[in-house]
Amino acid sequence: MITVVIGGGTMGAGIAHLLLAGGHEVVLLDAADRLDAARGAVAKSLAKAAERGKLTAAPDELLARLAVVDRLDPTPAGLVVEAVPEDLDLKRRVLATAADACPDAVLASNTSSLSIGALAEGLPGDRVLGMHFFNPVPVQQLVELVRHDGVAPEVVAKARRWAEELGKTVIEVRDAPGFATSRLGVAVGMEAIRMLEEGVASAEDIDTGMRLGYGWPMGPLRLTDLVGLDVRLAIAEHLAAELGPRFAPPDLLRAKVAEGHLGRKTGQGFFTW
Ligand SMILES: CC(=O)CC(=O)SCCNC(=O)CCNC(=O)[C@H](O)C(C)(C)COP(=O)(O)OP(=O)(O)OC[C@H]1O[C@@H](n2cnc3c(N)ncnc32)[C@H](O)[C@@H]1OP(=O)(O)O
Numbered sequence: 607m608i609t610v611v612i613g614g615g616t617m618g619a620g621i622a623h624l625l626l627a628g629g630h631e632v633v634l635l636d637a638a639d640r641l642d643a644a645r646g647a648v649a650k651s652l653a654k655a656a657e658r659g660k661l662t663a664a665p666d667e668l669l670a671r672l673a674v675v676d677r678l679d680p681t682p683a684g685l686v687v688e689a690v691p692e693d694l695d696l697k698r699r700v701l702a703t704a705a706d707a708c709p710d711a712v713l714a715s716n717t718s719s720l721s722i723g724a725l726a727e728g729l730p731g732d733r734v735l736g737m738h739f740f741n742p743v744p745v746q747q748l749v750e751l752v753r754h755d756g757v758a759p760e761v762v763a764k765a766r767r768w769a770e771e772l773g774k775t776v777i778e779v780r781d782a783p784g785f786a787t788s789r790l791g792v793a794v795g796m797e798a799i800r801m802l803e804e805g806v807a808s809a810e811d812i813d814t815g816m817r818l819g820y821g822w823p824m825g826p827l828r829l830t831d832l833v834g835l836d837v838r839l840a841i842a843e844h845l846a847a848e849l850g851p852r853f854a855p856p857d858l859l860r861a862k863v864a865e866g867h868l869g870r871k872t873g874q875g876f877f878t879w
């Protein structure tokens with residue numbers, strides 16, 4: 607099956623890796639000046655998986671099924687997954703282009719928090735759903751499927767089947783702000799930043815507390831660095847608008863994003879990488 611992935615950043619590259627390893631042909635769409643970086647990120651991720659003995663084919667064999675493009679021609683794709691930044695208008699625009707270029711495809715958004723119903727407005731809404739992957743995509747076991755009122759049941763069933771064929775476990779969630787995962791994940795992440803602002807403990811000790819006390823694989827501040835401070839800020843702003851000021855992003859988060867300290871991807875966030 608041909609699958610189109612729109613956006614080749616942290617998530618798009620990981621989703622492309624997963625799809626290639628699962629036998630899909632992948633068309634990865636990004637801006638012209640991002641194409642080398644996107645292909646490089648997919649190749650790096652596949653190389654890591656190969657090192658760990660997680661691939662059944664050589665990375666080069668899988669990469670032969672990847673086309674990295676800056677324009678989407680008409681494509682007989684079964685699935686489109688968009689993973690562009692967390693901005694409703696941008697996501698609507700790229701999905702509208704994909705809806706025309708791929709008339710038979712399921713149109714999935716990897717949004718962390720935005721309303722799938724709002725995203726579907728002006729699109730063929732029966733084909734639209736949330737298909738939320740987790741970072742790092744090849745490693746995390748979950749796909750959260752988000753249903754809005756207008757989605758066709760067979761579209762949800764197809765997305766479930768594809769996710770399960772890719773080795774993931776699916777949860778189904780109705781279209782509510784932040785779904786079942788980001789609402790809780792961001793609540794803890796924002797509180798950890800407020801604790802750091804208030805001098806409750808150092809970043810290292812806040813993280814060690816949740817790692818060793820609660821068995822998290824990494825603490826909430828390192829996790830914010832992994833996700834991207836800009837990504838978490840966008841999600842928190844949306845949740846604050848929808849669910850109220852308990853989600854208001856802390857000043858420290860805004861300040862770091864304004865300085866360009868976006869976490870692991872820029873080398874500096876709450877920690878130096
Ligand atoms: C924002 C949203 O909308 C939703 C979200 O995604 S929220 C974020 C959800 N993710 C999490 O909570 C992640 C929590 N952390 C973890 O699970 C783990 O710390 C981790 C998987 C990130 C790393 O685990 P680890 O035990 O330290 O490392 P290990 O498993 O040995 O892997 C080492 C590296 O290989 C990568 N790796 C492991 N298996 C891999 C595979 N099959 N393919 C590609 N890369 C792989 C890991 O990502 C890690 O990458 P870096 O070196 O770049 O850090």
Ligand SMILES: NC(=O)C1=CN([C@@H]2O[C@H](COP(=O)(O)OP(=O)(O)OC[C@H]3O[C@@H](n4cnc5c(N)ncnc54)[C@H](O)[C@@H]3O)[C@@H](O)[C@H]2O)C=CC1
Pocket residue numbers: 612613614615616617618635636637640689690691692693696700716717718719738739740741832833834837
């Ligand atoms: N970072 C994370 O841990 C997770 C993020 N998400 C969600 O996934 C989406 C993407 O997040 P990231 O991958 O972190 O962002 P990112 O910033 O790493 O990547 C976004 C990519 O989209 C590209 N892009 C921007 N405009 C485009 C356009 N018009 N056409 C094609 N490509 C375009 C950018 O060049 C970039 O490569 C967001 O909605 C985010 O909320 C979901 C799960 C986890």
